[in-house]
């Protein structure tokens with residue numbers, strides 16, 4: 530199984546290569562050179578199987594010779610053993626044809642665990658095979674840091690350093706990171722903003738000598754293995770609702786376009802998907818693209834669904850590559866235009882033809898609150914604001930009486946109590962995982978926003 534860059538000028542790599550490299554050398558993203566697939570009968574044979582068994586079959590398609598099946602089975606079993614629901618990603622009905630796919634049963638109560646728990650183990654395995662270590666660095670505005678820490682904690686070939694802006698994240702978000710006492714986990718509060726933290730990470734990567742010295746790496750959202758791990762729950766949910774005989778539609782709260790792109794990949798390997806609803810909050814660049822074919826980032830607006838407050842959807846380049854039938858020159862030209870002119874266009878007929886599965890819908894703050902209220906009224910279920918954006922978009926775009934609609938529930942409501950309280954007049958019920966955080970000791974360093982000091986700290990703590 531080989532992977533090529535969307536920009537066409539990076540070396541071709543195998544699965545181990547994509548897991549360890551993240552971004553390709555030419556600035557592009559890795560995609561399969563030839564897509565694998567599952568036949569109708571193979572899909573039928575997966576019905577009634579456990580999440581781990583479906584994961585094994587789906588992930589194996591993309592692994593090629595990089596892992597034998599027993600090793601892969603061990604990594605998958607270990608990755609999902611810590612989830613607090615036996616189904617890993619259970620479905621819950623909210624009305625006769627609408628389902629919630631709960632993706633928040635992992636250690637940080639958000640869907641990023643579904644992919645990162647496996648990615649951390651895959652990285653650790655491939656590093657050990659090459660007798661290497663890696664230093665993972667990440668900047669977080671709150672949520673992704675904890676998922677990255679949980680993915681890398683106690684992995685023997687990885688050290689992780691996470692920078693958060695001091696005093697600018699919630700106490701729960703901080704405690705989810707700083708109460709992890711593993712030897713290889715290092716939390717750093719930077720005297721500055723999230724943008725300062727991100728700039729620091731960029732500066733570390735830009736220093737080639739330092740990058741090589743400590744073998745810098747990332748677990749960012751463009752890593753192909755994260756996409757693969759996310760394909761699994763689309764296939765599992767589809768099978769549970771009658772695939773491959775029946776089709777299913779999905780509504781996906783979207784930021785970096787990783788999650789909904791994984792839904793597209795599920796369709797490409799053979800799952801009969803009727804529709805992919807790209808649900809955005811007021812940061813509606815993708816809704817504008819699917820309506821007019823114009824991709825133009827605007828200013829980021831802060832909303833109640835902060836993990837979707839994104840204007841440049843990094844995984845979108847992978848769909849662009851497919852819209853141009855794998856022509857990396859067309860992709861490179863458009864990404865260049867985005868850099869230089871801040872915009873690019875794709876012909877509308879092309880979008881309608883090559884991205885026919887997608888529709889997009891933007892949900893504002895009032896619509897988000899209304900969806901939280903409506904879901905509690907209909908089903909007695911409290912949802913978080915990200916999930917609510919997906920439900921509202923699903924209700925707007927899905928044709929009733931056709932196929933089942935699956936709305937992806939990407940975070941536990943207890944992670945966003947303020948928004949839930951605003952909608953319902955009372956906060957969500959206490960969640961034991963979060964309550965326990967307040968009994969634990971915290972450990973983190975506070976550093977000035979200065980790359981020299983930060984580099985010194987990393988060297989001292991490796």
Ligand SMILES: *Cc1c(COP(=O)(O)O)cnc(C)c1O
Pocket residue numbers: 639640641672750782783784785786787788789836837915939940
């Ligand atoms: C990251 C995240 C999203 C957006 O997912 P993308 O893959 O970036 O589109 C949605 N909801 C929650 C809770 C998230 O953490």
